[in-house]
Amino acid sequence: MLVTIRPAAPSEAEVLSGLALAGKRHWGYPEPWLEAWRGLLTITPEYLAAHVVSCAEDETGRVIGFYALERDGDRCRLEHLWLDPSLIGRGLGLQLFEHAVRAARALGAAEMLIEAEPNAEGFYLHMGAERVGETVSRLTGTERVLPQLRYPLPGVVEQDRARPRASTATAPPQVPAVATASDCANMYYI
């Protein structure tokens, strides 16, 4: 399957919300929990306008996954990473994660923070993230431990800071320190 990862459009908010809910449902949570999470899993056009959201589409243009990055100072938060559950285990999560890493780097972030769905923690650890803490939440009396992860993005910010700003006759051409997520459009086979 040929997959294209590209910026999400505001008109796709409902489709992305459906993918987020389906991804959460994949782990077998009870329906009342899913209802309680519906607000957190709802992507609005305003959210898409405010944050870096890229989606994956197949050859027919069907949206099959997405991620969302929120800037937080010199960090980025990976707030969403969801796939069509029928495509789990085929490499799409890896492609979206790596795309998010490149987008975070292009934004000049020094690290990417992730509050992981507990069932997905193993995936992020496998990608190279490290656990830096955990938070405890309660839902209908049940305690849930949410892993807090960090994925370092070494090099980019330091290099940009080190680059000489004063223009001299021998200075190399200046490369923009901050690119947009649309610079990361890509195609993959999964």
Ligand SMILES: CC(C)(COP(=O)(O)OP(=O)(O)OC[C@H]1O[C@@H](n2cnc3c(N)ncnc32)[C@H](O)[C@@H]1OP(=O)(O)O)[C@@H](O)C(=O)NCCC(=O)NCCS
């Ligand atoms: C977590 C998720 C995004 C991973 O995506 P995926 O497409 O299934 O993962 P991939 O097929 O790209 O796997 C890439 C690698 O990660 C590994 N991996 C995937 N899920 C893993 C897990 N839960 N634990 C440990 N390793 C995992 C794979 O074995 C593969 O390893 P390899 O490259 O050495 O062969 C996917 O399982 C998913 O959508 N889950 C439901 C929604 C969800 O929980 N999203 C996260 C919200 S925080």
